[in-house]
């Protein structure tokens with residue numbers, strides 16, 4: 001399973017079993033590598049597991065097949081506090097049914113295609129696609145709004161740093177004030193979207 005874990009590339013999970021559903025879907029039974037967890041109440045580690053439950057999420061396709069993760073979620077128990085709590089996941093938002101990277105991919109698909117098309121190519125409903133897009137777009141907008149109240153227009157241009165070179169980089173600038181905020185490593189859509197989402201939120 002080690003090779004498959006590398007291919008899947010979600011470091012927090014150990015793959016227990018991999019199988020297909022009528023050769024149309026790939027299903028991976030996984031669990032986190034967390035053997036102990038910090039109790040949110042006393043901040044001390046506990047390794048006692050109260051129970052587990054199944055949490056199924058959609059992930060990026062493998063070999064062009066829809067891929068589902070059956071996550072065997074752990075609910076830890078802290079004896080001194082008599083308190084049980086579910087482990088948190090790095091790759092899935094609480095109660096979401098898609099991995100973060102799958103949602104990101106759907107969002108990026110939506111930047112260039114209609115919801116209908118994205119829904120069809122990903123075997124999702126129109127409402128799911130719209131929901132994912134609007135949620136991530138809202139996060140981008142909130143980040144931008146909180147970055148600097150004085151930014152009225154955020155510009156994203158591309159430039160070639162080395163003369164005659166074909167490697168373009170994206171430049172993020174405050175158009176109204178006329179200064180560059182950041183020069184990104186390349187002009188790929190993923191790079192720009194990732195940058196916009198990581199902008200610090202101003203308190």
Ligand SMILES: [Zn+2]
Nearest residue numbers: 039042078081
């Ligand atoms: Zn505790």
